[in-house]
Amino acid sequence: MSVLKVINERTSYRGGYENTPVPKEDLIKIMEAGLAAPSGCNTQTTSLIAVDDPEVLDKLRKVIESEFVISAPAVICVLTQAIPGYADVYFNVQDYSAAIQNMLLAIVELGYESCWVEGQVTDVHKIGKQMANILGVPDNYELVCFLPVGVAYSPTRHPKKKPFNERAWFNGFGL
Amino acid sequence: MSVLKVINERTSYRGGYENTPVPKEDLIKIMEAGLAAPSGCNTQTTSLIAVDDPEVLDKLRKVIESEFVISAPAVICVLTQAIPGYADVYFNVQDYSAAIQNMLLAIVELGYESCWVEGQVTDVHKIGKQMANILGVPDNYELVCFLPVGVAYSPTRHPKKKPFNERAWFNGFGL
Numbered sequence: 001m002s003v004l005k006v007i008n009e010r011t012s013y014r015g016g017y018e019n020t021p022v023p024k025e026d027l028i029k030i031m032e033a034g035l036a037a038p039s040g041c042n043t044q045t046t047s048l049i050a051v052d053d054p055e056v057l058d059k060l061r062k063v064i065e066s067e068f069v070i071s072a073p074a075v076i077c078v079l080t081q082a083i084p085g086y087a088d089v090y091f092n093v094q095d096y097s098a099a100i101q102n103m104l105l106a107i108v109e110l111g112y113e114s115c116w117v118e119g120q121v122t123d124v125h126k127i128g129k130q131m132a133n134i135l136g137v138p139d140n141y142e143l144v145c146f147l148p149v150g151v152a153y154s155p156t157r158h159p160k161k162k163p164f165n166e167r168a169w170f171n172g173f174g175l
Numbered sequence: 176m177s178v179l180k181v182i183n184e185r186t187s188y189r190g191g192y193e194n195t196p197v198p199k200e201d202l203i204k205i206m207e208a209g210l211a212a213p214s215g216c217n218t219q220t221t222s223l224i225a226v227d228d229p230e231v232l233d234k235l236r237k238v239i240e241s242e243f244v245i246s247a248p249a250v251i252c253v254l255t256q257a258i259p260g261y262a263d264v265y266f267n268v269q270d271y272s273a274a275i276q277n278m279l280l281a282i283v284e285l286g287y288e289s290c291w292v293e294g295q296v297t298d299v300h301k302i303g304k305q306m307a308n309i310l311g312v313p314d315n316y317e318l319v320c321f322l323p324v325g326v327a328y329s330p331t332r333h334p335k336k337k338p339f340n341e342r343a344w345f346n347g348f349g350l
Contacts, residue, residue: 003181003284007208007277024345031343033182035336037276038291042334044342053346079348089298097272098291101212102182105280109178116213116273123264136348159217161210167219168206170199171228173254173311 006108011158013113017150022052022074026110030076030149033106037098040091046099047079049135056134063130064146066120072148076103077131079141096144103147113152118145181283186333188288192325197227197249201285205251205324208281212273215266221274222254224310231309238305239321241295247323251278252306254316271319278322288327293320 001009027050034048051057052074061070069075080096100116107114121128122144132143169175176184202225209223226232227249236245244250255271275291282289296303297319307318344350 001178003176003178003280004204004208006178007211007281010211010213012213027345028339028343029179032339033179035339035342036182036185038185038187038279040294042336044337046342048343049348050343050345056346085294089294091293093268094272094275094291094293097269098276100269101273101276102280104213105178105277106182116269118266118269119215119260119264135346138348141348161217162219164203164207164210167210167221168203168223168225170202170225171231171310173224173313173316 001109006105010104010108011156012115013152013156014115015152015154017071017073017148018153020073020151022112022149024052027052027074027076027149029110030103030106034099034103037095037102039095041085043083043085043091043095045081045083045092046096047081047141049077049079051075051077051135059134060131063127063134066117069117069148071153072150074149076147076149077135077143078145078147079137080144081141100145100147107147107149111151112149113156114147114149116145116147121145176284181280185279185283186331187290188327188331189290190327190329192246192248192323193328195248195326197287197324199227202227202249202251202324204285205278205281209274209278212270212277214270216260218258218260218266218270220256220258220267221271222256222316224252224254226250226252234309235306238302238309241292244292244323246328247325249324251322251324252310252318253320253322254312255319256316275320275322282322282324286326287324288331289322289324291320291322296320
């Protein structure tokens with residue numbers, strides 16, 4: 001599919017997943033897409049762990065406790081390192097966000113669905129640290145997000161968005 | 176081009192640009208790609224201003240003072256609003272980063288090159304505020320980044336990156 005088509009088809013999928021496994025070669029392609037994203041001053045602050053081993057997935061599911069992830073046959077966990085681009089200026093949030101967006105597009109291209117799950121990982125339940133412990137992640141990395149990966153069981157839906165001319169203009173604000 | 180091909184071909188281009196104008200319909204497609212990115216809790220915190228009017232571009236170039244942007248026939252400015260996803264939790268950096276990544280891919284798909292220029296906008300020279308003033312951007316929006324858009328004059332180059340197995344693993348850190 002063309003980039004523009006995939007960009008417009010991608011949406012945050014919160015339904016269940018088919019039982020179909022995700023082949024390792026697809027998980028590698030998805031992670032390669034993530035690592036191909038730019039990073040501030042080429043610091044490459046983003047790292048990734050794909051989980052498809054049923055035993056490890058079971059351990060993660062116990063801490064994730066999210067309905068819509070329980071059935072995903074694979075999960076990609078996103079790690080970030082707080083390495084400054086220069087002086088005390090950090091771009092690692094931008095870096096992992098660009099990597100996640102690349103992966104979400106690659107996931108759709110390969111016939112799967114996903115959802116950027118970050119809030120519940122870093123904020124409310126602080127489950128990122130528990131997930132990091134299960135995966136043996138060192139303290140200088142933070143697990144900030146995970147992406148379920150699998151074939152969607154239900155139809156995808158697109159959220160309502162503001163019209164183009166309320167968010168994009170030419171040559172001046174609101175023009 | 177397929178998503179994976181574009182993702183791997185995209186790189187940060189810092190050379191000059193051909194004189195060829197970028198048609199408005201292409202700038203619209205690029206901005207549509209940006210706005211199609213997900214946003215935390217669908218807050219749609221990212222807005223965009225494409226600049227292709229030579230007079231406005233000239234004003235921007237005077238504050239940008241960046242060699243590799245001076246010749247670009249168009250520039251897309253990225254605005255963000257600090258709107259919380261919920262409580263006091265903000266995802267607007269993630270939101271605009273995902274939008275930028277979508278636009279960078281759309282730019283390559285359409286035959287142009289670009290570069291994510293953020294550090295010099297927000298940090299060192301604080302030119303984002305000056306650019307915002309030129310474009311009439313209200314105070315509740317911050318101009319955080321711009322993307323030059325045009326046909327590359329020089330060949331693109333890819334930065335050296337760490338090998339896959341130093342940044343991506345299966346079922347546990349370093350595995």
